[in-house]
Amino acid sequence: MSVEFSFTIQGDSEGYVTFLCPFCGSEFKLRADEYQNDDKPFEDLFCPYCGLTKSKDNFYSKEVIEKVETIAYNYMVEQLNDAFGKMKKSFNKPHSIIKMDFKPLKKVNVKELKDKDTIETAFECGCCNRHVKVLYCAGASKVFCPYCGVDI
Amino acid sequence: MISYRELRTLSLDFRRISSNLLNSDDDNADVNMIRFKKFIDETPFISQLLHNAMDGVDYDFKKCFLIEDSGWHSIEIPADEKLHIKAQYDYMTFIVESDKCSVTGQAMRFPHSSNKWADIIQSFISNAFKPLIDYINDAISKEIILLEEEQKQTPSMVQNIGSVYGSAVQGTTITSTNVTNVNDNEKLLEMLGQAINALASIDAPEDIKADLQDDIEVVSEQIASPTPKKSRLNKALAGIKKFAAEFGMKVAVSTAVGTVTGFDWYKLIQAIETFVDKIK
Incomplete structure (x- = not known):
């Protein structure tokens, strides 16, 4: 059995959402409309800082992963409370010799994800014309396109 | 020397092959490491980079990678980066060339917390070889940055002496780009030769013509010289x-005389100026 959850992340004022490189741990931002564009599908992302590449599922930020875990935890709590609630009802019938009590587990508050405007610089890839926001120091670092991997 | 374009391609290729190694699982870890090692050995830029770092360094990789204990293996990174680079390269060579060693086998001997093969292998490769990957990756990026800086400093290249390409915006400004190939020094020398021939047809005092000829000859000497003096x-x-400037009118008249004696002094001046601008 598989259960699907969906949630939204609010981007910054320009529609950029934060991602995290699994190799170097650096954060960068991608435009939500480009990331979700079904006309230009992609499997892997390149880190704009170190340029290494991995499946795009590995680039979610800590906040996103926390939120996913929280939603999954709450679903588990809901299922357990429901199952034990039914069990309690069946045990605690009148004249039953066995009584059951249980304390329902509490759900955890799910935070809304919202990206703030930060000081990163936006770049457009000359190859695929998609955008990335990174902390950039001119002449001291290279920026790689997260989608096609070329240096910008 | 590697070109900017080649370096950009190399950067992408290297990052792809490094990522493949770092993302290895038990099915492909050995192949990915062999491919990575082959790539760094057979790519002249990277091979030279590693030779520069490692040549003359005498260090046993087993001092960095403690792999001879019967218990867990461990890593003791030396403070000197060159020793670390050599240790990583030699350890990789050891794994690739040994018949008894495999990446998975080595990974299992290092402490790990996950129970998934892929996680254990990826953690091992990252801990053992990521600094080598970062070192090469950074060197390629630095070289790209340097080449970009050089390209910014070089004035725009010119083609074809005698051709002037320009664009004009009516009523506002006129932008003109004089395109002269200063790389083609032979053409410039040829132009200077034509200038000397054209001198005879100019109605100017002989001493002034002699001074001009001296100036043209100086320019010719400097252009022909391997180290021209600005x-x-x-x-x-x-x-x-x-x-x-002084004999502009007479020069213009001589230009109008005919194609045999006609010579464009202003184009010559522009071509020499472009050549001078290129000298550092």
């Missing part, structure tokens, strides 16, 4: 400009 060129150029 100061000498500027001095001679100033003489040619002075001549063109």
Whole structure:
């Protein structure tokens, strides 16, 4: 059995959402409309800082992963409370010799994800014309396109 | 010397092959490491980079990678980066060339917390070889940055002496780009030769014509020289400009005489100026 959850992340004022490189741990931002564009599908992302590449599922930020875990935890709590609630009802019938009590587990508050405007610089890839926001120091670092991997 | 374009391609290729190694699982870890090792050995830029770092360094990789204990293996990173680079390279060579060693086998001997093969292998490769990958990756990026800086400093290249390409915006400004191939020094020398021939047809005092000829010859010498001197060129150029300014009308007349004697002094001045601008 598989259960699907969906949630939204609010981007910054320009529609950029934060991602995290699994190799170097650096954060960068991608435009939500480009990331979700079904006309230009992609499997892997390149880190704009170190340029290494991995499946795009590995680039979610800590906040996103926390939120996913929280939603999954709450679903588990809901299922357990429901199952034990039914069990309690069946045990605690009148004249039953066995009584059951249980304390329902509490759900955890799910935070809304919202990206703030930060000081990163936006770049457009000359190859695929998609955008990335990174902390950039001119002449001291290279920026790689997260989608096609070329240096910008 | 590697070109900017080749370096950009190399960067992408290296990052792809490194990522493949770092993302290895038990099915492909050995193949990915062999491919990575082959790539760094057979790519002249990377091979030279590693040779520069490792040549003359005498260090046993087993001092960095403690792999001879019967218990868990461990890593003791040396403070000197060159020793670390050599240790990583030698350890990789050891794994690739040994018949008894595999990446998975080595990974299992290092402490790990996950129970998934892929996680254990990826953690091992990252801990053992990521600094080598970062070192090469950074060196490629630095070289790209340097080449970009050089390209910014070089004035725009020119083609074809005698051709002037320009664009004009009506009513506002006129932008003109004089496109002269200063790389083609032979053409410039040829132009200077034509200038000397054209001198005879100019109605100007002989001493002034002699001075101009001297200036043209100085320019020719400097262009032919492997180390042209900017100061000498500027001095001679100033003489040619002075001549063109004072005898502009006569020069214009000589140009109008016909194609045999006609010579465009202003194009010559522009071509020399472009050549001078290129000298550092």
